[in-house]
Amino acid sequence: METIKIGDLTLRWLNGGVTNMDGGAMFGVVPKPLWSKKYDVNEKNQIELRTDPILFTLNGKNILIESGIGSGKLTDKQKRNYGVTEESKVENSLKETGLTPEDIHIICMTHMHFDHASGLTKKSDDGYESVFPNAVIYTSEVEWDEMRNPNIRSKNTYWQENWQAIEHQVKTYTEQVEIFPGLKMIHTGGHSDGHSIILLESNGEKAIHMADLMPTHAHQNPLWVLAYDDYPMTSIKAKQEYISSAIQSNTWFIFYHDAVYRALKWDEEGKTITDSVKRVR
Template sequence: MESITIGQTKLTWLKGGVTHLDGGAMFGVVPKPLWSKKYPVNENNQIELRTDPILIEKDGKYLLIETGIGEGKLTEKQRRNYGVTEESELEASLGKLGLTSDDIDYVLMTHLHFDHACGLTKHIDGEEYTSVFKHAKIITSNVEWEEMKHPTIRSRNTYWKENWEAAKNQVHPFENDIEVINGIKMIHTGGHSDGHCIVVIEEERETIIHMADLMPTHAHKNPLWVLAFDDYPMTSIEQKQKWLALAKEKQAWLTFYHDAIYRALKWNDEGEVIESVKREI
């Protein structure tokens, strides 16, 4: 499992599953001859997208960014449509670190689409659902939480009641921004979804910015390269411009949940990768 440390804060990537989605949808109006130079694509025009949660260890607390696609929650049709080749091994990953799901204090949900939120709950006896992280506070924006409970005609295919009903009493929604623990903030951005958030970690003059689905892979660096899935693409563009400018100013690490190549990286002023943590194949 790959990791990165700044000061006393350690991030470790866990196994949350993998999907393969249409490359055209993932790069919106960008022509394939352009985006395919930046990110591998298969013969079905699909790109590999990890769904790997990030474990944060700081001050004796354990925080999780996202929860993966779960295990046994997708139908055969869904597995086929979303190109799922691996389901989650989240609890096994925690076990390798000497932890269980009961040790997680906070779950930071940048948004609640199925590929981020399926790991919040699991089956009991194949019928009922129960919360996976029974002692955790689940943090997400109030806007996102309300849409999760009351999806629109567009979003109901990704906001599933199976992913929230069993854990609803653990959800702590926030407005605008929140400092979850010292040095770790969630900030509401909108864009990909109306309630989408990013995570910013600061310690000892170092910064990590987790852009979530504003920049799902390193190949989405261009602010104009936004997803066809984005509900508010102009907001995504504005927020990408803002936070990439800050990352450049602070020489910040950028971390990824979906990227099949990089876990984290830094770019220089010329857009060259100067430091990186690559995913181990």
């Protein structure tokens, strides 16, 4: 289990499962000869994308960023289409830290696509139940509204089984919310209409989770956006606003999907990685 210290915070990456998604879709209009130099691709043109929640404790509360892809919920066809080679083992990862799912107090959901939200619920005798029954689940109001009423495009990723059992736990916000001093969620749109990013600050150190605006370190270029993005120009604008300022302020970038890096810093020009935590394979 990889960890990093951000000020007084200790961040831990749990095992939330893995997908292997089409590289062309993940890099949009960027030609493969360019993006394949920055991120490994397999013979099926797929790139590995972890779905690993990030655990930390703040103000005496155990907090998760994202929830993983869950376990026992995907059909064989879905596993094939999304290149799922491993499902979530979040409960086992929590056990290593001395915690159970019941000990999680807050979950910060940048958005509610299946690869982020499937870990929120699990199958039960009556259908589905909450995996983290004592947690307050934060997501933007726009995201929550679309989750429950998806359009013809988004219905493929906003699934009823991922929200019905936890709707009484959800707390929404509009533009931004400061959950605690040092933990803020900001609605950006872009990847989805309700997409948000997360800012962390502790004892003078900072971290930013760009979520699916920058799912991997190879997506640093503001123009390298996903074919999955519903509003690509909004994604580009948000990346321009937050990435450069984070680099200039010596901020850690933390990742949910990246198969290589858990966290990293770039130099002031954004060209060289100056510090990093790599995923242990």
